[in-house]
Amino acid sequence: MKLLYEKHVKGSNYFRFPLQDLPEIDLQETLPEEHWRETPLGLPELSEVEAVRHFTALSKRAFGVDDGMYPLGSCTMKYNPKLGEYAARLPGFANVHPLQPVETVQGALELMYELSLMLSQIGGMDAFTLQPAAGAHGEATGIMIIRAYHKHRGEDERRRVILVPDSAHGTNPASAANVGYEIRVVKSNERGRVDLEDLKAKLGPDVAGLMLTNPNTLGLFETDILEISRLTHEAGGLLYYDGANLNAIMGVARPGDMGFDVVHYNLHKTFATPHGGGGPGSGPVGVKKFLEPFLPSPVVVKTDCGGYDLDYDRPLSIGKVKTFYGNFGVCVRAYAYILSLGCEGVKRACQHAVLNANYIRKQLADDYDFPIDELCKHEFVCAPKKLEGGSDVHTLDVAKRLIDFGYHPPTIYFPLIVDEAIMVEPTETETKERLDDFIAAMKQIAKERRETPDVVKAAPHGTVVKRLDETRAARNPVLKYEEPLS
Amino acid sequence: MRYAPNPDPVVQEMLRATGLSSLDDLFVDVPEEIRLQCLLPESRGATEMSARRQLEELALANYTADDSPIFLGAGCYDHYIPTAVDAIVGRSEFVTAYTPYQPEISQGILQAIFEYQTAICRLTGMDVANASMYCGGSALAQACVMSAETTKRKIVLIPATLNPDYARIVETYAGSGLFETRTIPEQNGLVDLGALNATLTAEAKNVAAVVIQYPNFFGNLERVGQIIAATKGVGALSIMSVDPIALAMLKSPGEWGADIAVGDGQPLGNAMSFGGPHLGFMAVTKKLLRKIPGRLVGETVDSEGKRAYVLTLQAREQHIRREKASSNICSNQALNALTALVYLAFVGPLGLKQAANASHRIACYARSELKKAGFEFQHDAPFLREFAVKVDNPREMNRYLLEWGIIGGCELKDGLLLAFTEKRTREEVDELVYFMKDFQFGGAGERLTVDENDGASASDAE
Known part of the structure; x- marks a missing residue:
């Protein structure tokens, strides 16, 4: 997708502030010339409709709680009331x-x-x-x-x-x-x-x-x-x-x-x-x-x-x-x-958050490893099951595959004291139906990991971009658009 | 409960599936003596209708910039926000997303941050900008920390012309012992160059950085060229705290030769919102690339060679480096940074210049009208859209203005700091000058003083 700067068309932005009936001023007098900006601002000109479309398109390439469940451990991605x-x-x-x-x-x-x-x-x-x-x-x-x-x-x-x-x-x-x-x-x-x-x-x-x-x-x-x-x-x-x-x-x-x-x-x-x-x-x-x-x-x-x-x-x-x-x-x-919420609701929110986490934990017991398998609070940490003969499908792959099922991945590789950690926090705002669907997706991925590992390794499949070359981004940092505007 | 939607029978079913018999069973690991029976005072949740009514009542108890012309600035400005800004920024894909850790489903947010970083670099004339900081004050404090770490020197020179709120934040951060501050006095509302040079000579190789606010707290334009030359003379870094709208007209930190540019991005389309959320911005020269705190988005390609964006250089950050990170910042002000970008896209470069220019023109008009009315000014340095006028009793003056429906300026010792934006009209300024004159010279002040002696204050009279 083109950058805002690549959509620049000179003269296409008609936004103006009203001109006031004020006595003329001479900038030379009111603002000494040494303070005047010399370089152009380099900001793009777009029509209002093209700017609206640009940002609307960007929003469609984002994923929020309103788009789907976000079981991101330690981040408590609950529904944000309107x-x-x-x-x-x-x-x-x-x-x-x-x-x-x-x-x-x-x-x-x-x-x-x-x-x-x-x-x-x-x-x-x-x-x-x-x-x-x-x-x-x-x-x-x-x-x-x-x-x-x-x-x-x-x-x-x-x-x-x-x-x-x-x-x-x-x-x-x-x-x-x-x-x-x-x-x-x-x-x-x-x-x-x-x-x-x-x-x-x-x-x-x-x-x-x-x-x-x-x-x-x-x-x-x-x-x-x-x-x-x-x-x-x-x-x-x-x-x-x-x-x-x-x-x-x-x-x-x-x-x-x-x-x-x-x-x-x-x-x-x-x-x-x-x-x-x-x-x-x-x-x-x-x-x-x-x-x-x-x-x-x-x-x-x-x-x-x-x-x-x-x-x-x-x-x-x-x-x-x-x-x-x-x-x-x-x-x-x-x-x-x-x-x-009131006092009552505060407590209920907490109880349901903890119930939801334990419910998922129990349902996944056969398909994932639990380094410490006991009553948890609002979140739990698991890892992909150790397979006989090993597996080269890792936590990162499981996380990316979840995207294909419509879920934001959980927090991964944290806490540092657990290998291959997957940290799941469902929050109280999810319904049982949603949790069941998430559990089914997690089970399906565990199955794929055993039977069709390449599908998991190549995930995500339906996104606007595939997995990124993060090393390249860090080795040769490009942190802004460099071209001047005409 | 509205926001915990599973009904009781479903909860019972889930408990059974989990091998528990009651919700209390979920908390058996919490020691009995600290388990709470209920929060006091007990209260039920409000229905949406009554909660909304309560919130609306609280909101109605505040005067707003819609009701009264406002001449307050001092770091937060009543600029016009195009209608389309809120329509875009309110989209829930932006609002309800987390930090874009998963780039495949976060390209929209990552690209927006990349575009924001580009905009900040272009406005400030710097090489690298981060994804945002909490506010202008804390951005400046972090710039001080970064300067001390980069130069391995301790002292940061703070001008007396710096926004006092910023100065207090810097002072608070200096409590960490990571850097220390010295204040450079002012003369005629500008950095006292003689005092600056004396301190630079005395401390020389101990000076990590010199801070310049431009325009400064009093609205005046510092002699930046001379300050930066002197700073470079001792090998220290120069940090400029700038106003993004002013940069449409004023020479940018990059053009002046600064090493670090920081500031508050509120004027770019962010509501005043009683002081926050706004955003801090920070931009540096290439040399400081690996020292800059906070999130950075970089360009790369995906496995099929398609251009894409990702959080990068994370080795500087807390979740990787823990106590050795360049800062502890994690959540920043992403949505406010997006707001700034969207604002810039809608007003465009011409609109931004117009906003700066119109603010300057109305400020010049106000100054000449005040002068005609007999007022004097605290300084006669060049200014852009804010200046300090001498007033005998600023607090009482503001009270008087308020009685006439005007929100006056920021109270200084013996003066008012008045700010002007493109939203202020000639009529509003005429009224301001009229009532200020009435209070200062027309006897309105004395009338009030007499009232007070009688035991009735201005607000009682209201």
Whole structure:
């Protein structure tokens, strides 16, 4: 398909802004010539209809939750209710400038305040900031808060290490390193959980905190969580909760009750806001009371007369991590979602997500290998069955073949501690009929792998492009269209 | 429940097939003492109709730029968004997709990002752009981290003319210890070149980068050529934070010779949305290609030789390199980047120039009208579409303007920072000047002060 730039026709774009009746100005006078742009913009000219067709064609070469089931482990690709899209586009939310006087944005502030309360309630935390723009951004913010806490106690110099399990999301070590910490890895045991002995060995006076996902990336609940919490706190460290997997426990258990001091959520996972092809997300961070003074500023507060205000007077705050107050439009969608669920619905969503995952897991037991075959939470990890005499049909091939059956592939080759990992997260928004169809596809692929392996290896078959030469892309990077426009 | 659609009999059937007898059995691995009976306060889900009504009521409680002319800028601008933008960006294939990890079914998103990267490179005059960052402020902070890592030096010079929100974000990131900052003072709303040179001389080989905002926070156009020359003199990198609409008229970072260009792409078709989601953009020279954080889309071919697009150079990223990654960024602002691209496609190069030009013209008109009305300005440097006017009591002035249905400017110490876009009309500016004059010189301010002494504030009077 041609690029936008290859569809350029000079003079074909008739979009114009109205000319105002204003006194003439002489650019030579108002804008010194040294500031004038010399090179052409190099942007394409298209008629409105051709631009619309271009992007419509691009959209048809994309695959969203609305196109089909998206069992992408760790990403919680649940259905994104249309009510949220509608609400975020209301002029009263969309056409509001962030620096308007607070008396003109009371509705927006009330929404932020109420959403923070809801998130606190769901997590068993005391206060939230909505500022971080994504999960990894929330992680970095949370680690900055841990750092500010140790600094406040005069222990920052010696607490230089963040512990991270070997099963952790890649963002955990990257976020902590980005905030300037050293990373120490804690091993998993044969049950896929944090190895308590190894944790004891890795804890010490130099540890600032432990980052943990619960359930972990194998979809398994960390049954020793209270002991992990006790050990970490005894060593003077804080416990950080990576909320990527919150969908597995919301309404059933709360990170705050498990001993977590800092949490982040992914509103674009658990709270049903769309992923937009890679963002915008939102990664609110919640803390226990003793960490509240360190939250980014400003914080939305309720005033004595029942209104809302932005409080900038927070001397211990870590500062700011994003312009203005975060991805407000994403918060609107999450608020709409929680309003629609209520407490009852939050719990039910979680229960159904976990049921759906276990249902698929049981149905696939004969056709795939399960490195740890026990009750899972919202997702599970399996691998293509080891075949006698081996097989050269790998996880990647199985994933690509699923595309032919109308499914987005699951997460693959993660977590790193499982060979040939296939990580399946169905979410609660899929019906049993849909799950059964997915199970049938997985079984069919397992069969093909034994009987007609070439079909699987050559997949996908019906897509606009076949498998790509990724080595070439990395070796000889072409990252933009180079031709000038005529 | 609406969003967990399996009815109870089906749930029972699934439980049986899974060898369980109740939903509670799914959570036997959660220790009893932390298992929750129910969330408090207990609440039922709202029906769609009542949830929608509640949301609409909250929205109605805000003033919008549709109700009142708005003269706020300071990093977020009320530019016109063509009707077709939302129709395209609202398509659910774009909205509900994940990061394009599976290129065979994600060519549409990958190609759009490739086209976006091209557009950012062309606007900024740089070689390589990433798929987007969270916002202009965090993009700048990441540029500081990247500069320190590339040069193996620690100090980043931050001008006092930088957007204070950005400065705070940079300061927060500097808390990591990966870089440290020094502030360069301003003079007449521009970087104090004498102070800059003195610091560059004193710190010389310790300086990793110098930051320039263009136009700067006060709307003024910095003497970029001199700043970059001095920066190059000590072998440091220059980071320019730029406004994408201004680039239609102004010399691009590439033309000025900058090493890194960052900025906020909100003005390109993204709703103000009370501050987000917007997008940050980042573009660098070829030399820094392997240092740039974030997602990159590259061109390649498929197994049949057909041109195709794929996420590339992922060896820099967190899911491969973990703690050694060039940044932790994962989700970015893809849909906002798409919005920027779609905006550029609909307005075209002429429309973009017109937007910049019309904003500049109306700003020039406002400035001359304010001058006629007796106002003075905080600086007399060249500006594009934003400038700072001296005002005795900015907060009270804004309150007064609001009473007349005008959302005033960004409050500075002894001044208002006023921003103008192609949406502002001559009539709106005339009204603004009229009421500003009334407040500053016409006694409206004094009338209010008297009221306040009587115990009634302006808002009480409303």
